Amino acid sequence: MLTDGKATVVSAASAAILFTQIQNDGIPFGYHQANCHNIAHYICLLAKAQNITLAKIWAFTPGIYTASSRRVISFTDQNKLSPTGKIDWGYHVAPVILVEEEGAVVKMAIDPVLFPEGPVPYKAWLDRIKTKKLIYLLMDAEWYLFNTSYLNNTQLEFFDMQTDEPVKPNVIFPYWFANKCVTDFFKYEEDSLLYAWLEKGLAVNDTASEFYENEIKPILDDPSASALLKDYRDLVGNVFNFETVFRDYMYNYEMNIDFYERHALIIEEYRNVFNTHVEKWKQKVAELGILL
Template sequence: MVLTNTGSRLSRITDNYFDYYFEELKFFLAPLFEYKQGNCHNVTHFASLILRSYGVQHNKIWIYAPTRYREDSKQTIQLSDPNNISPNGLLTWGFHVALLLQYGGKEFVFDLFLDSEKPLTMAEWLERMQARKFRVDIENPDNYLFYTQASETKKNGLFTGQYFEYEGFCKEQNWMAKGLAINETAVEFYTKNWFHFNYKTLLSADYKLFVGRVNNFECVLRDSKTNKKMTEEFHQKHASIIDEYRLVYEKNLEKWIEKIASFL
């Protein structure tokens, strides 16, 4: 499906502008997409707002692993972590989302998480997922995230097939800015502490557990809470660096709230 363009700046993608839009998104979104562990929906929604400001027609393409829509499945999308910060060396996604654009009678995916050098055809994008089973939805770009229903076995619930826009509670609580701030802070963390991710040190295991799982990183920095891995003992052991990066996160959050406001 193709949406009707209501923008006034550009009516279509031309030979002069297609690559330009891709590079423009890289400029606005760097370094968010370098952290592959999560927040694809937040990064992609901000990218969508940028394209909308240019009046560019586009949709979002969502892919779901069976674990997100089947009660009896634990199958996820698993890809090699190029940054080597995941505890087991793998990215584990229940879902992923990117931008879908039409050009020259073909469909292309703008997905900086998977390829920051060029757009991908839909076939290339699906192949990169390495998923044997999956569900794909092509949706209105205004759809920010999907609804879930309670599940007996899934902590995050099951996908209902319905979506909601970036308004009301999620907008008031700055969900998008919080996601972007987490990703930027994560990149700053593993860039500064690269030695512990590339060589085995006394801190390697803890640091990979901390930043290599987005739920853990968000739990500590965004929510100031504990979980099964980010225990009170972990907080006490790494209190100094946690305090340091909470300040980094808060600074990044203020920046992204301001940047996003100019596109809403």
């Protein structure tokens, strides 16, 4: 949860300077389908490198925290990239900066995708993604991502892989969260650090944005390219398909052998693009020289 006194309190001027730096750092905000957790975590690293400790706000839809609902955050894809025309988020997360204004400390969300003008009070951020029965948590910045389960927190027992003894979860949720299926949070360490989830997530967004600009945008209004546009939307507009092909080198029911054969050359080209972006983000993270 949010530890009192851990996040840095800054002036409005300092918050504005940090926001400008965030906008100018090359963070891939243009692909809206996924990876808000990686963008948020990188922003927290960027701020920490300047001795500013941020927090995070996590918003969960019923589609994530309960097995009995499919309700998610849903909005029109302005880039016309999604195969359905909509973008769906089961959750969303943004960094939070504590800003002193007229003697009061205000929790401000940093989300250039939803609010490109600057930080906004976190309740304004929640209003923008308003969904029925949305719940939120304010958390320390080091919590990178969360686990979910078909069992809720009152039913689930935590076990160490080395023993049969139950162990405590990383995060003790408030009592009103007890019946939710978001079961625990974890830090950017162990497997996530070893396999560069952060850098690969940012590279996914970079590569998808590049694919959109170079391959999809020029044919959006070309009736003769409708079949190709459908394939490209299936590939890039669905982040699970995109990650399957470019990050994981795998197949699924849409990204099947026939699809690979039809688009072998461009898949090979953008796998190289993806790998280049991964190395770029590894270098940028290494240059920051910190972990949360």
